[in-house]
Amino acid sequence: MESVIIPDSVSKIESCSFKDNTELKSVLIPSSVTEIGAGAFYGCTSLESIIIPCSVEIIGPHAFYGCTNLRYMVMPTIDSKMRPLTIGERAFMGCVSLESVLIPNSESVVIGPYAFSGCEKLKSFAAYNYDNPTSSNMGIGWLCKWAFCLCESLECVILPDSILHIESCAFGICKSLKSIHLPKNLFTIGEMSFYSCENLATIELPDTVYAVYKNAFLKCPSLKTIRCSNPNALADAKLRKAIKII
Numbered sequence: 001m002e003s004v005i006i007p008d009s010v011s012k013i014e015s016c017s018f019k020d021n022t023e024l025k026s027v028l029i030p031s032s033v034t035e036i037g038a039g040a041f042y043g044c045t046s047l048e049s050i051i052i053p054c055s056v057e058i059i060g061p062h063a064f065y066g067c068t069n070l071r072y073m074v075m076p077t078i079d080s081k082m083r084p085l086t087i088g089e090r091a092f093m094g095c096v097s098l099e100s101v102l103i104p105n106s107e108s109v110v111i112g113p114y115a116f117s118g119c120e121k122l123k124s125f126a127a128y129n130y131d132n133p134t135s136s137n138m139g140i141g142w143l144c145k146w147a148f149c150l151c152e153s154l155e156c157v158i159l160p161d162s163i164l165h166i167e168s169c170a171f172g173i174c175k176s177l178k179s180i181h182l183p184k185n186l187f188t189i190g191e192m193s194f195y196s197c198e199n200l201a202t203i204e205l206p207d208t209v210y211a212v213y214k215n216a217f218l219k220c221p222s223l224k225t226i227r228c229s230n231p232n233a234l235a236d237a238k239l240r241k242a243i244k245i246i
Helices: none
Strands: 003-005 026-028 049-051 072-074 083-087 100-104 106-111 124-128 141-143 156-158 163-166 179-181 202-204 225-227
Touching: none
Parallel strands: 003 026, 049 072, 072 100, 083 106, 100 124, 106 141, 124 156, 141 163, 156 179, 202 225
Antiparallel strands: none
16 A cells, blocks of 8 residues: 545544555645554655644654655644644654654644654754744743754754753754754753754854753864853853853
8 A cells, every 4th residue: 555545534643553564655644633643654664755734733652763765744834823742752763864844833842852863864854933933932842852863964953932941962963963043942951962063163042041061062163152141051061162152
């Protein structure tokens, strides 16, 4: 079975529904669906792209794990309603062909541990309010540990302002990362969050940041300046002496 059309009567794609279906190339998911269960498309190695309706609020753990031919994941905007979204642990881990992720109209986003880890061709990730990317969102979001670790092609990241915490090693070994829009409501940046981001040259911390933890910018040789209105937030960061705080 190469193509599947899920009927409008379905509100949840159950766990492991299409697991290890190596012939599946395309899936049409209706706007009635609010949850994609754990491992739903695990190991669907022929799946090339996925359009997830903005009605979906939960993408379960391992949902697309090992979909090695998946190139794009898009949640199109069909209205102005803001919705929460949780991307579960290892949901897209090992999607080695994934190039871009676009999630507009995000009220709050929780990106689980290892969610995109090992997506070595991922170049861009954007999650924001489509109409106003810098608007203040009311939801509580979180970027968990190792979320984008080993995304070595990742160049540009836009995170929604609802994200309050970036956990340890979230962007570890993202060697191509050049720019990142940090959430303006961000509180903390965890240990080794940007470890070995070799091309990151400057970073601007929002006024809300009160703690940047140990070695957050370890092995970032291109990093020369950090814009920060509260230098005390960097007290425990153990920065290289050559880095200027302005």
